[in-house]
Amino acid sequence: MFINDIHIDAKENMMSTATVTDPGRTDSVGPDHPLTPLTADEITAVREIVDAAGLLGEHTRFVFVALDEPAKDAVLAFRPGDPIERRARVLLLDRDTGHGANLIVSVTGRAVVERTTIDAASEGHVPILDQEFEDIESYLLDSSEWLEAMKARDIEPANVRAVPLSAGVFGHEDEVGHRIVRVLAFYQSDKADLPWAHPIDGVVAYVDLTERRVVKVIDEIELPVPAERGEWNAEPHATPTRTDLKPIEITQPEGPSFTVEGNQISWADWTFRFGFDVREGLTLHQLSLRDGDQVRPVIYRASIAEMVVPYADPSPVRYWQNYFDQGEYLFGRYTNALELGCDCLGDITYFDVTIADEDGNPRVMKNAICLHEEDYGVLWKHTDMFNDMAETRRSRRLVISFFLTIGNYDYGFYWHLYLDGTIELEAKATGIVFSSAYRGPDGFSTEMAPGLGAPFHQHLFSARLDMAVDGNRNVVTEVDAVPVPMGPENRWGNAFRQQKTPLRTESEAMRMADNSKARVWHITNPDKQNRLGQDVGYALHPEGQPALLADPKSSIAARAAFATKHLWVTKYDAAQRYPAGDYVNQNPGHDGLPAYVAADRNIDGEDVVLWHTFGLTHFPRPEDWPVMPVDYAGFKLKPVGFFDRNPALGVPSGPTKSHCCES
Incomplete structure (x- = not known):
């Protein structure tokens, strides 16, 4: 991977420095x-x-x-x-x-x-190539079954856009060992027409990518193709551009507060390295905090290691619809070239990324990663009645992010570092919902436009967090808020306390979030204590949204077993990188985390990896059409006893009087 660092100042809306550095450079000294x-x-x-x-x-x-x-x-x-x-x-x-x-x-x-x-039959296939996708429409045009299905619907086959999707594994013996995709179709009347608005539902083609032909067509039912156009600026969606929003200008006259040396970034007390690959996208390495004269590690490696999008439509042409956008498609190769003022606002540093194309040659993805600071409101504040204290400090955060488009959806992944030691991952989902014909209120979709449905589905992500809280020997404890029953010690019934449950083995650490108990998981170091004698630690705060909703006996529950629990903890093993296994495409299931924890290793005071499932359960709304406003998912890691006191006491007041109200 080759990365260029390009610094851009939003105030001038132009490149403010012509210096381009190459943190991936290798020369005579390596x-x-x-x-x-x-x-x-x-x-x-x-x-x-x-x-x-x-x-x-x-x-x-x-x-x-x-x-x-x-x-x-x-x-x-x-x-x-x-x-x-x-x-x-x-x-x-x-x-x-x-x-x-x-x-x-x-x-x-x-x-x-x-x-x-x-071994494709037992292990699964390597991910699907773009070159394999590119030829799909020609295979359809060579299939008499497919042409007959289009003729029955009075559709011109040349106007059909093919959407090939990963096949999964559903006990079809004739597919074992074969590279299969399943193809849904959409109608496009002209170049500007949005095909997602016109699903040709009720029919699906199965394609063998190695034999390069359609091997089966399932024609369940003829459903009307929704006719209304779907472009965001076409009728009936066309809306006058607002003129009542005044410009917001974000400037840093003295430049950003971070420094970049190679692939290492330093900001405030934070230091870390970053990487990028086409499977995980952006990765963070060796996140550490400076605390006085010490540099204290928090996470050795952090990434989003897998995601799955399971759909809820059980119809004969859609029951198989679920995608692992990383393990099956390598979503990082679809990273967007970010634009100043649109994707990122402020004083921005962009990084190019170089990957290998399918012929093994280097390919540059311009402006793939965005690095900048953001104001984040009040950090801490107090006005005191006794000593006339009236102090306010503003928060800011460092943001490193990338955005990608895979098919109909667009995803952004934003890592935030805060002045108080908090780490946050925010995933943003936008784009166009995957559409279907609407089959009525008793079905498994929302009507988005006349006759147009959007099936219910989930977006479930797995964060792999190789923890190193003040060192590599850590303990994981589940912490719940629980009421204390009324009795001699709680006469008035108002008491509640923390209930702490150590997770000592991998089997004990397969856990679900529980917002009714404010459940968090503490990662502490038994060898390091703060000034109060408490083990230093960080807490993982889950959002607590539903995990995988598919039946436990389903194919997707076996293949995406990681998504059935909000938390898994494993003893560190360098070979265990992916929660659904190394080869996800047509993998029969039970690979990845179920295999990793089968030995039920001890994790008490060990080098541990946390795997956290988070995400969205999406019942689409009419407001999600024709383009979906951003929806958010994520998690936080907050210090708990890691510091002796508030680590943000040294933040200066300000920024300047010109930005504050004066009496």
């Missing part, structure tokens, strides 16, 4: 840190090494190329000037056979050091 992202030159070298090993044929494609991160102990022991071996993980697909392979390539040693063939 990278400056083991987590330095892969450069374009290294990606090119990976391709050359794989080719020299005789592993590239005419139909071989690169599905995934990313830095193979060094072992944690090696990273923690690293000192500037130490030698660094550069490795990449690579997934290959032979399009002619459908066979996948997993490689570890040493860029330093110019060799393929590991090679594993993936």
